[in-house]
Amino acid sequence: MTRTLAIGPYNDAEKQGLATAFDPVFLDHPGAIAGLDAQHRDLVTTVAYKGHSAFGAAEMGHLPQLGLVANYGVGYDSIDVATATARGVKVTNTPDVLNDDVADLAVAMLIMQAREMERASRWARSGKWAERGEYRLTRKVSGGRVGIVGLGRIGRDIAERLAAFKMEVHYWSRTEKDTPGWTYHPDPVALAGRVDYLVVALVGGPETEAFVSRDVIQALGPHGILVNISRGSTVEEAALLEALETGRIAGAALDVFCNEPKIDPRFYALDNVVIQPHTGSGTVETRAAMAKLQRDNIGAFLAGAPLMTPVN
Amino acid sequence: MTRTLAIGPYNDAEKQGLATAFDPVFLDHPGAIAGLDAQHRDLVTTVAYKGHSAFGAAEMGHLPQLGLVANYGVGYDSIDVATATARGVKVTNTPDVLNDDVADLAVAMLIMQAREMERASRWARSGKWAERGEYRLTRKVSGGRVGIVGLGRIGRDIAERLAAFKMEVHYWSRTEKDTPGWTYHPDPVALAGRVDYLVVALVGGPETEAFVSRDVIQALGPHGILVNISRGSTVEEAALLEALETGRIAGAALDVFCNEPKIDPRFYALDNVVIQPHTGSGTVETRAAMAKLQRDNIGAFLAGAPLMTPVN
Numbered sequence: 350m351t352r353t354l355a356i357g358p359y360n361d362a363e364k365q366g367l368a369t370a371f372d373p374v375f376l377d378h379p380g381a382i383a384g385l386d387a388q389h390r391d392l393v394t395t396v397a398y399k400g401h402s403a404f405g406a407a408e409m410g411h412l413p414q415l416g417l418v419a420n421y422g423v424g425y426d427s428i429d430v431a432t433a434t435a436r437g438v439k440v441t442n443t444p445d446v447l448n449d450d451v452a453d454l455a456v457a458m459l460i461m462q463a464r465e466m467e468r469a470s471r472w473a474r475s476g477k478w479a480e481r482g483e484y485r486l487t488r489k490v491s492g493g494r495v496g497i498v499g500l501g502r503i504g505r506d507i508a509e510r511l512a513a514f515k516m517e518v519h520y521w522s523r524t525e526k527d528t529p530g531w532t533y534h535p536d537p538v539a540l541a542g543r544v545d546y547l548v549v550a551l552v553g554g555p556e557t558e559a560f561v562s563r564d565v566i567q568a569l570g571p572h573g574i575l576v577n578i579s580r581g582s583t584v585e586e587a588a589l590l591e592a593l594e595t596g597r598i599a600g601a602a603l604d605v606f607c608n609e610p611k612i613d614p615r616f617y618a619l620d621n622v623v624i625q626p627h628t629g630s631g632t633v634e635t636r637a638a639m640a641k642l643q644r645d646n647i648g649a650f651l652a653g654a655p656l657m658t659p660v661n
Numbered sequence: 662m663t664r665t666l667a668i669g670p671y672n673d674a675e676k677q678g679l680a681t682a683f684d685p686v687f688l689d690h691p692g693a694i695a696g697l698d699a700q701h702r703d704l705v706t707t708v709a710y711k712g713h714s715a716f717g718a719a720e721m722g723h724l725p726q727l728g729l730v731a732n733y734g735v736g737y738d739s740i741d742v743a744t745a746t747a748r749g750v751k752v753t754n755t756p757d758v759l760n761d762d763v764a765d766l767a768v769a770m771l772i773m774q775a776r777e778m779e780r781a782s783r784w785a786r787s788g789k790w791a792e793r794g795e796y797r798l799t800r801k802v803s804g805g806r807v808g809i810v811g812l813g814r815i816g817r818d819i820a821e822r823l824a825a826f827k828m829e830v831h832y833w834s835r836t837e838k839d840t841p842g843w844t845y846h847p848d849p850v851a852l853a854g855r856v857d858y859l860v861v862a863l864v865g866g867p868e869t870e871a872f873v874s875r876d877v878i879q880a881l882g883p884h885g886i887l888v889n890i891s892r893g894s895t896v897e898e899a900a901l902l903e904a905l906e907t908g909r910i911a912g913a914a915l916d917v918f919c920n921e922p923k924i925d926p927r928f929y930a931l932d933n934v935v936i937q938p939h940t941g942s943g944t945v946e947t948r949a950a951m952a953k954l955q956r957d958n959i960g961a962f963l964a965g966a967p968l969m970t971p972v973n
Contacts, residue, residue: 457778
């Protein structure tokens with residue numbers, strides 16, 4: 350019997366890769382672990398994890414020999430790392446290989462929202478362009494002021510792209526970073542008050558829950574546009590919805606939501622929001638690289654070699 | 662009676678600006694010139710021009726004292742400059758002030774098409790995300806190869822932005838330019854064969870008519886995406902439509918079309934095209950800057966001072 354479980358919504362290519370390398374048992378969801386017979390569970394040393402369901406003490410408790418949870422994705426907020434560490438379980442993730450895709454999407458979402466590109470597309474496709482003339486004027490992006498909340502690897506990649514649009518870059522981070530002329534703000538409310546666009550690139554998890562608070566959203570103001578490519582949990586969603594519904598901010602561009610994919614239907618009624626279905630890293634090339642890095646971590650663990658990208 | 666005619670679809674702010682400065686007579690269309698009485702036409706020295714209707718020998722012939730056609734827009738292909746020059750009429754345009762907006766839109770359209778952002782938005786908003794799961798994987802943009810056709814000011818601004826996406830930049834231009842490591846291709850077909858994305862940033866007019874020919878489109882190939890923010894006339898539209906309909910190229914992102922705004926309805930049936938209603942320069946900030954530059958050219962002309970941005 351295999352020592353490896355592969356848990357989550359893997360696509361065919363990913364299943365093939367895992368099957369060839371490790372011949373794991375595939376489970377759709379961590380809730381299915383308890384249904385495995387005890388003899389099998391006692392053998393499992395390795396979990397290849399994907400998805401946003403919680404993987405914590407209960408799940409680990411079913412796998413007494415567990416030594417590695419290899420997460421597919423850079424964000425590992427679904428996994429209870431503190432419990433894993435306490436149990437001697439290593440956790441790995443797939444950083445860096447997805448930075449480009451997430452940054453590309455963030456920049457395009459920001460411009461789409463500011464330039465009203467979805468509405469303009471409908472204007473053209475509905476025949477209104479021919480009947481009623483030019484689409485209304487929108488707002489200029491280049492030369493504007495952007496604030497990055499969380500200047501980790503992805504935040505930096507976003508800032509570097511936006512700098513090529515001649516934007517003035519401001520950021521919040523836990524500590525000031527060595528940056529090329531960007532302005533550090535230790536207070537996220539002050540940051541939001543200084544910029545036209547606020548791009549959230551925080552890690553997920555309890556520490557950043559609702560970090561982009563009602564006060565931050567309020568400070569962004571009626572000209573402000575919020576972009577979130579991190580986790581839905583990092584933004585106080587009730588405050589965001591209210592601000593969007595009442596025009597207290599100009600708009601938002603969101604790849605992530607609380608309770609995704611069953612997102613709050615109030616978002617659907619808004620025409621000042623660009624909605625993407627958490628496709629930040631969703632390209633063929635990047636998902637293949639993430640799957641490979643996950644496999645490489647598992648392979649290293651099983652061979653007793655150093656892990657490629659350990660989290661704990 | 663005023664010496665100035667303002668011809669074209671000006672918005673309220675633009676009309677106000679022109680009225681305050683020059684108290685012109687406003688005409689919706691150059692065809693209305695002939696309807697002015699001869700005494701008035703004989704006084705006109707200056708035309709503030711906007712729009713895509715032809716302004717040529719017939720129109721100039723109605724205005725014997727005409728000395729300036731000040732175009733609103735960088736592209737002045739609607740104006741017969743050769744005839745203007747022969748008649749001693751100066752032509753001005755509004756270069757540079759719109760480069761940023763056009764480049765911003767080009768980059769966002771490229772990413773929107775590659776990452777299928779409009780379709781993914783519909784996937785989320787229709788509830789399919791909740792019912793059927795993740796949107797399908799798309800293609801990575803960063804690190805790809807882009808070819809710019811026409812490396813003028815706007816083409817260069819697009820290339821500089823895309824370089825920040827770690828893209829390999831290739832270009833065609835009438836002559837090789839001094840560029841930071843970008844690759845020059847004297848043959849547009851060879852250029853199209855080398856790249857994943859082809860961005861058209863040519864000037865309009867008869868010299869570039871269908872420059873992006875059937876052969877260029879064919880060379881771009883089934884993985885290729887065409888972006889056009891220049892003029893519809895620069896692309897052989899019949900060949901483009903065929904290639905999009907048959908999958909001989911992967912997709913297109915178009916801000917300009919032949920016969921716009923009454924564009925070919927075959928475009929509406931395609932889901933591999935991002936359509937924008939010629940909004941390249943369509944922001945409040947940039948249109949105000951264009952209007953000001955047009956007024957500054959007229960003011961200079963009327964004062965006998967050097968023109969700001971002469972074309973001939």
